[in-house]
Amino acid sequence: MTSKIHEEVLAANGKYVAGFGDKGQLALPPARRFAILTCMDARLDPAKYAGLSEGDAHVIRNAGGRATDDAIRSLIISHKLLGTLEWFVVHHTNCGMELFSDDVMAGLLDDNLATASFDGKQWANPQHGGGCTGGHFIKWHTIGSQAESVLQDVQRIREHPLVPRNIPIYGYIYDVKTGRLNEVAKATQAGRATSPS
Numbered sequence: 001m002t003s004k005i006h007e008e009v010l011a012a013n014g015k016y017v018a019g020f021g022d023k024g025q026l027a028l029p030p031a032r033r034f035a036i037l038t039c040m041d042a043r044l045d046p047a048k049y050a051g052l053s054e055g056d057a058h059v060i061r062n063a064g065g066r067a068t069d070d071a072i073r074s075l076i077i078s079h080k081l082l083g084t085l086e087w088f089v090v091h092h093t094n095c096g097m098e099l100f101s102d103d104v105m106a107g108l109l110d111d112n113l114a115t116a117s118f119d120g121k122q123w124a125n126p127q128h129g130g131g132c133t134g135g136h137f138i139k140w141h142t143i144g145s146q147a148e149s150v151l152q153d154v155q156r157i158r159e160h161p162l163v164p165r166n167i168p169i170y171g172y173i174y175d176v177k178t179g180r181l182n183e184v185a186k187a188t189q190a191g192r193a194t195s196p197s
């Protein structure tokens with residue numbers, strides 16, 4: 001038993017393989033020596049908005065593009081073992097992470113696990129029962145203001161003891177209406193390298 005989506009993905013992969021060419025020869029370390037931490041939002045395609053080809057750069061994605069412990073783990077590996085020298089933190093306008101709080105998420109999950117709906121103001125479960133209290137024990141890393149979240153995340157990475165001082169960290173907000181990366185000057189300032197490379 002397979003789903004339509006499952007079949008579509010495998011068919012698309014077949015076409016990709018047919019045109020794969022010499023990409024099998026690419027080196028493991030990213031050729032352009034940089035990394036992007038960004039949101040998983042389906043409208044964002046870092047390969048397109050930042051001009052990446054296979055083998056160029058590391059892209060680390062999670063809900064919000066937040067500098068969580070796991071995102072930082074990846075960035076440290078990216079530099080220490082794979083040689084990236086500049087990092088971008090890219091959040092975006094109209095992010096879903098602005099639309100709920102930890103309490104709201106925990107409350108929804110406590111009630112029911114199926115996909116909730118949003119009416120522009122609040123979230124509601126389609127049915128009730130069968131929930132789980134686990135959501136109360138997770139920090140969801142929601143976002144109040146994009147400019148603040150980018151600054152916070154750049155600062156958190158900058159201050160991490162395992163992140164060398166010579167890596168510049170740039171802060172940006174991607175505009176989902178235009179595709180443009182707009183710099184958060186305060187964040188880039190906070191993320192500047194403080195020792196020569």
Ligand SMILES: [Zn+2]
Binds near residue numbers: 039063064095097
């Ligand atoms: Zn987002």
